[in-house]
Amino acid sequence: MANIGKLARRGGLYTLLGGFIFFSAFPFYWMVIATFKRDHDLFSPLNNPFLFNEPPTLDHLRLLFFETHYVQYLLNTAIIGFAVVVITLATAVPAAYALARWARGWGESLGIGIFLTYLVPPTILFIPLSRFASFFGLQESLWSLILVYPTFTIPFCTWLLMGFFKTIPKDIEEQAMIDGLSRFGAMTKVVFPLAISGILTVVVFAFTLSMHEFIYALTFISVSAKKTVSIGVPTELVRGDVFQWGPLMAGALIASIPVAVVYTYFLDRFVAGFTMGAVK
Amino acid sequence: MKDTVHAARPGGGRGGILDREGALAKLLIAPAVLYIVAMIGAPFVLAVLYSLSDATTGDPSLHLVGFRNFAAVLEDPVFRLALRNTFVFTLLSQSIVIVLSRILANALLKPFRGKWLVRFLILLPWTAPISLGTIGWLWMFDSIFSPIDWVLRYLGLLGTATGLLGPQTNMYWLGVPGLAMASVIIVNVWRILPLATVIQLGGLSSIPKDLIEAAEVDGASPWRRTLMITIPLTLPIVSIAFLFGIVFTFTDLVVVYVLTRGGPVQSTQVLSSWTFFKGIEAGDLAQGAAISLFMFPVLAVVAILILRMARRTEVV
Numbered sequence: 001m002a003n004i005g006k007l008a009r010r011g012g013l014y015t016l017l018g019g020f021i022f023f024s025a026f027p028f029y030w031m032v033i034a035t036f037k038r039d040h041d042l043f044s045p046l047n048n049p050f051l052f053n054e055p056p057t058l059d060h061l062r063l064l065f066f067e068t069h070y071v072q073y074l075l076n077t078a079i080i081g082f083a084v085v086v087i088t089l090a091t092a093v094p095a096a097y098a099l100a101r102w103a104r105g106w107g108e109s110l111g112i113g114i115f116l117t118y119l120v121p122p123t124i125l126f127i128p129l130s131r132f133a134s135f136f137g138l139q140e141s142l143w144s145l146i147l148v149y150p151t152f153t154i155p156f157c158t159w160l161l162m163g164f165f166k167t168i169p170k171d172i173e174e175q176a177m178i179d180g181l182s183r184f185g186a187m188t189k190v191v192f193p194l195a196i197s198g199i200l201t202v203v204v205f206a207f208t209l210s211m212h213e214f215i216y217a218l219t220f221i222s223v224s225a226k227k228t229v230s231i232g233v234p235t236e237l238v239r240g241d242v243f244q245w246g247p248l249m250a251g252a253l254i255a256s257i258p259v260a261v262v263y264t265y266f267l268d269r270f271v272a273g274f275t276m277g278a279v280k
Numbered sequence: 281m282k283d284t285v286h287a288a289r290p291g292g293g294r295g296g297i298l299d300r301e302g303a304l305a306k307l308l309i310a311p312a313v314l315y316i317v318a319m320i321g322a323p324f325v326l327a328v329l330y331s332l333s334d335a336t337t338g339d340p341s342l343h344l345v346g347f348r349n350f351a352a353v354l355e356d357p358v359f360r361l362a363l364r365n366t367f368v369f370t371l372l373s374q375s376i377v378i379v380l381s382r383i384l385a386n387a388l389l390k391p392f393r394g395k396w397l398v399r400f401l402i403l404l405p406w407t408a409p410i411s412l413g414t415i416g417w418l419w420m421f422d423s424i425f426s427p428i429d430w431v432l433r434y435l436g437l438l439g440t441a442t443g444l445l446g447p448q449t450n451m452y453w454l455g456v457p458g459l460a461m462a463s464v465i466i467v468n469v470w471r472i473l474p475l476a477t478v479i480q481l482g483g484l485s486s487i488p489k490d491l492i493e494a495a496e497v498d499g500a501s502p503w504r505r506t507l508m509i510t511i512p513l514t515l516p517i518v519s520i521a522f523l524f525g526i527v528f529t530f531t532d533l534v535v536v537y538v539l540t541r542g543g544p545v546q547s548t549q550v551l552s553s554w555t556f557f558k559g560i561e562a563g564d565l566a567q568g569a570a571i572s573l574f575m576f577p578v579l580a581v582v583a584i585l586i587l588r589m590a591r592r593t594e595v596v
Binding site for chain 1: 309313316320322324326327383387390404407412414415416417420427470565568573
């Protein structure tokens with residue numbers, strides 16, 4: 001009897017999880033289907049939309065890679081992501097270290113203040129920042145995005161790293177200083193290597209947050225060849241008023257999956273970052 | 281420890297080292313603070329100035345005209361609709377998210393096989409770029425080829441004379457005001473659910489197990505254990521999940537922009553999309569800035585609540 005009860009509970013759990021997985025992942029399954037489906041099959045309302053009624057095809061992928069700027073979008077996204085990572089590391093790592101080490105009152109308050117700027121949304125800043133971009137002649141340039149994206153990566157990453165640095169005991173660097181390292185040497189040679197997992201987290205976030213960004217890219221860039229994946233796919237793969245659904249879905253899928261795999265590994269840390277106070 | 285370091289360096293006065301450290305601290309913090317001041321602080325001030333001016337993209341010079349823009353914006357029926365929609369859209373979607381994420385987090389805490397894959401699939405809506413995920417939904421809500429409509433037709437609910445949903449062959453998810461709003465809300469629930477779930481997972485797993493076991497031994501029913509232990513202990517983390525969900529939904533432009541562009545007939549217009557259409561596409565910088573600033577009071581209140589929640593939980 002106990003076994004039946006247990007089985008029923010298992011069954012209930014799997015049904016529940018199955019339902020949630022269906023809700024979360026179905027749009028991506030839907031992309032996979034459209035990516036490989038022939039147009040004729042795709043655009044017949046009577047065909048079962050969940051299956052291949054005609055043999056699958058690679059036509060959409062060929063069109064996506066050879067007849068659109070898709071590869072260029074991926075490249076632009078990678079360039080911007082890389083540059084944003086560099087700027088974020090160069091500013092957030094030292095700031096977080098200093099705030100964590102000399103945090104007595106003002107350090108803590110300044111840290112919280114920096115974090116709060118993360119809550120100022122791009123939807124308030126994009127109008128003035130678009131004027132900045134045009135004032136400096138950076139409209140239609142990847143540079144406008146490279147300079148603007150740190151506005152959301154720096155506050156968040158500084159806060160995240162502060163938490164990491166706080167877990168490294170002060171004694172370690174004091175010992176290093178007794179052993180003859182300078183203050184700066186102790187910081188760069190002893191503390192930073194210990195914070196490597198935090199720094200890696202920041203690299204992943206700065207990159208994924210840049211890749212996800214939409215509003216600034218939509219506002220600053222209108223030349224197709226300069227677009228990022230997140231705006232290029234939704235705005236460019238439409239001919240006239242006709243959506244190229246096959247290539248469109250392929251483009252969305254290919255860009256989504258790798259970043260999602262990496263992000264999944266780091267999501268716990270991301271969440272621990274902004275709920276730090278709450279789970280302490 | 282610190283004293284021994286100082287003592288070990290004869291001649292190096294205590295004050296001198298502290299001064300050097302202070303200078304180093306400022307030097308290390310300066311780049312981040314300057315970046316934030318220049319790229320968040322300055323634009324924010326400029327947004328306020330624009331909202332008090334008559335600037336347009338054609339003539340972006342600042343002539344202050346007082347509160348005229350705010351008055352004009354408030355009289356605009358589209359703005360009022362957008363304001364109302366923003367609240368409806370945020371509160372409805374986040375209420376649904378809180379309930380669903382609680383159920384999902386509880387299920388994920390149980391042991392089962394293939395956890396990594398399940399986690400990956402469930403987190404996809406948050407980990408994949410939002411504009412690309414939303415494009416998938418746009419195709420799912422297609423006016424002719426929607427798979428949802430296909431299933432409804434298959435079940436005989438749609439497209440037959442006796443069908444529950446009417447004789448037409450399609451629902452036109454994004455073409456009918458009420459359905460369009462529902463679609464936008466569903467996509468937002470879909471998007472924020474993984475985030476809220478992960479936050480709640482953290483909260484649920486931090487409840488001391490012995491506390492629940494003790495209650496079990498004392499004969500408390502599962503319902504009572506939930507009511508008296510789990511809910512009060514996880515309330516702060518649930519609130520944090522709710523508040524962050526609000527921040528992300530309240531200011532989001534992507535879902536509305538990709539799915540409906542505010543249509544049909546402005547019925548899904550929200551503050552962020554209206555800011556974009558007025559401020560950038562129509563080139564009215566002044567009114568665009570004024571519209572966007574209406575988001576600020578809500579965000580300020582949410583930020584204060586987040587801080588208070590974080591403080592309170594530290595005491596617990």
